[in-house]
Amino acid sequence: MHLITGFLGSGKTTLLNILGSLDTPTQGTVEVLKTKIHEIKQKEASRLRSEHIGFIFQTYNLLPVYNVYENVEFPLLLLKMDANKREKMVKDAIEWVGLTDKIKSRPNQLSGGQCQRVAIARAMVKKPDLVLADEPTANLDTENSHNILDTMLKLNRELKTSFIFSTHDPKVIGYLRRIIRLIDGEVQSDDLASGI
Amino acid sequence: MFKFLLKGVFRDRHRWLFPVLIVMFAVALLIFTFSFLEGYKGSYIRQTARFNTGHLKVVSRAYAEMLDLKPYDLALLDISEELQEYKQRYPQLDWVERINFGALLDVPDAEGETRVQGEVIGFAIDLFTDDTESKRLQLASALKSGKLPAAQREILLSAIAAEKLEIQVGDTITLIGSTVFGAMSMQNFLVSGTVEFGILSLDQGAVVADLNDIRMMLDMEDSAGEILAFFKSGEYERREATRIANDFNARYSDPEDEFSPQMLRLSDQGNIGYILTMLDYSVLWMSIGFILVLGIVLWNAGLLNSIRRYGEFGVRLAIGESKRRVYWSLLTEAIIVGHRGRIPGESSWARPSVCISITSAWI
Ligand SMILES: Nc1ncnc2c1ncn2[C@@H]1O[C@H](COP(=O)(O)OP(=O)(O)O)[C@@H](O)[C@H]1O
Numbered sequence: 001m002h003l004i005t006g007f008l009g010s011g012k013t014t015l016l017n018i019l020g021s022l023d024t025p026t027q028g029t030v031e032v033l034k035t036k037i038h039e040i041k042q043k044e045a046s047r048l049r050s051e052h053i054g055f056i057f058q059t060y061n062l063l064p065v066y067n068v069y070e071n072v073e074f075p076l077l078l079l080k081m082d083a084n085k086r087e088k089m090v091k092d093a094i095e096w097v098g099l100t101d102k103i104k105s106r107p108n109q110l111s112g113g114q115c116q117r118v119a120i121a122r123a124m125v126k127k128p129d130l131v132l133a134d135e136p137t138a139n140l141d142t143e144n145s146h147n148i149l150d151t152m153l154k155l156n157r158e159l160k161t162s163f164i165f166s167t168h169d170p171k172v173i174g175y176l177r178r179i180i181r182l183i184d185g186e187v188q189s190d191d192l193a194s195g196i
Numbered sequence: 197m198f199k200f201l202l203k204g205v206f207r208d209r210h211r212w213l214f215p216v217l218i219v220m221f222a223v224a225l226l227i228f229t230f231s232f233l234e235g236y237k238g239s240y241i242r243q244t245a246r247f248n249t250g251h252l253k254v255v256s257r258a259y260a261e262m263l264d265l266k267p268y269d270l271a272l273l274d275i276s277e278e279l280q281e282y283k284q285r286y287p288q289l290d291w292v293e294r295i296n297f298g299a300l301l302d303v304p305d306a307e308g309e310t311r312v313q314g315e316v317i318g319f320a321i322d323l324f325t326d327d328t329e330s331k332r333l334q335l336a337s338a339l340k341s342g343k344l345p346a347a348q349r350e351i352l353l354s355a356i357a358a359e360k361l362e363i364q365v366g367d368t369i370t371l372i373g374s375t376v377f378g379a380m381s382m383q384n385f386l387v388s389g390t391v392e393f394g395i396l397s398l399d400q401g402a403v404v405a406d407l408n409d410i411r412m413m414l415d416m417e418d419s420a421g422e423i424l425a426f427f428k429s430g431e432y433e434r435r436e437a438t439r440i441a442n443d444f445n446a447r448y449s450d451p452e453d454e455f456s457p458q459m460l461r462l463s464d465q466g467n468i469g470y471i472l473t474m475l476d477y478s479v480l481w482m483s484i485g486f487i488l489v490l491g492i493v494l495w496n497a498g499l500l501n502s503i504r505r506y507g508e509f510g511v512r513l514a515i516g517e518s519k520r521r522v523y524w525s526l527l528t529e530a531i532i533v534g535h536r537g538r539i540p541g542e543s544s545w546a547r548p549s550v551c552i553s554i555t556s557a558w559i
């Protein structure tokens with residue numbers, strides 16, 4: 001679990017977007033999962049994202065008209081796979097985040113913490129190599145924040161998925177291995193943390 | 197993925213309700229308008245054919261030149277033999293002779309002096325051989341008072357003219373006209389009834405008389421101003437009419453002889469062809485206008501919807517859907533919604549056959 005931290009406006013979201021190939025850097029080179037992000041085409045970027053990268057957002061960004069199952073299923077619909085296999089993967093992912101009993105609920109029937117867990121399931125369902133999370137706990141209370149972070153840590157260990165997330169929330173620090181501090185778009189420090 | 201989109205469209209009322217309502221409404225309205233105009237066109241053709249043009253009409257070339265004036269002095273002469281031949285050659289048609297003429301109507305008082313005079317349009321048809329002409333002109337239902345002529349020298353007078361000239365059913369009137377040779381001629385008639393056709397030009401001041409009476413009065417033995425032909429099917433058949441007219445004119449018409457016969461189609465007469473073409477165009481333009489307006493309304497609805505769903509598209513792109521797939525999915529949604537609107541629009545009360553008959557009945 002890697003953390004990018006820094007004050008509001010210091011460039012965390014921008015950095016994550018570049019890492020996720022949603023944005024392109026104006027200068028310099030970026031290599032993610034052995035792919036040179038700064039030189040790939042849009043189509044390749046889409047493929048990279050759909051196969052290897054999961055996203056978690058501060059505002060959950062679930063698709064409101066779909067239920068939990070369908071939201072988690074969506075990334076798999078973009079990958080060609082057998083329907084039975086897909087169903088199993090979706091159910092597993094929902095189980096990882098402990099929402100099996102809410103499988104038919106729509107986002108507006110869930111709490112913020114539950115929504116963010118659905119978002120984690122959606123990011124994890126395809127077992128990506130990398131998950132990018134932009135301030136995933138910013139809208140959550142302490143208990144839910146810890147809950148989410150525990151879930152992410154568990155998945156990090158069990159599935160060997162790398163997590164990079166941004167936050168300026170001090171609660172998060174204890175969960176992390178590496179902390180990169182940004183100020184005004186520049187790396188100020190890059191430390192291996194003692195917590196883990 | 198298609199099923200996934202389908203679910204999305206139907207669960208999100210914002211995505212389908214407005215467009216579906218618009219499409220439904222527009223399709224229904226378009227079909228209704230179209231049917232209405234078709235119905236109108238049908239009745240227009242029927243009425244024009246019955247009273248004025250026939251499906252086809254044979255007149256002398258000279259008469260054709262001045263068709264609108266109905267110049268009966270340019271009538272076809274000695275026609276019975278030719279008419280027999282036409283009937284044999286074109287058995288799919290019913291043939292009738294008519295004379296349209298102008299006359300002065302004179303109403304005498306008890307002493308036999310002129311009480312009042314008025315100009316009338318004379319409409320001479322075969323009233324007594326059989327009832328095809330009376331039926332064709334629906335005289336029975338046009339009758340306002342009195343009864344249909346039952347004997348020679350009985351006529352029908354338009355109700356408006358009767359009122360204006362203070363003529364009662366049972367009165368004797370005199371028609372004063374001029375023969376085809378230019379001599380003055382007079383004939384007394386008994387007014388057997390008054391009629392109202394719902395056609396302005398006729399209701400203003402027309403008399404309906406028997407063809408033989410008028411032939412006698414105007415010295416037009418064995419001649420007719422116009423010979424009308426109607427398809428036995430009762431409906432105007434555009435293609436067939438063209439074919440017959442070409443055949444007829446090639447066979448009988450002589451450009452050098454202005455008293456040789458000439459066959460005119462319904463659409464060759466006056467501005468009827470123009471009116472029919474305009475009706476067809478108006479349907480076309482209305483459809484185009486409709487689709488444009490519909491397009492703009494839906495386009496705007498789509499834009500508003502896209503703004504509302506901006507976040508969703510962002511997430512989908514982040515999850516790895518390509519831009520092209522997002523566009524495709526929107527197009528698919530549009531088609532789904534379009535269909536959902538089209539079907540009830542089509543199957544509603546606006547079914548064409550229903551509309552056409554409503555329109556016809558109404559007119
Ligand atoms: N390395 C950089 N160089 C120049 N501008 C940057 C850089 N990183 C971020 N910015 C700009 O700073 C602003 C805030 O960045 P953002 O990533 O939203 O910050 P944060 O998520 O940390 O609040 C954005 O307008 C972004 O374009």
Ligand SMILES: [Mg+2]
Nearest residue numbers: 012013014134
């Ligand atoms: Mg940010």
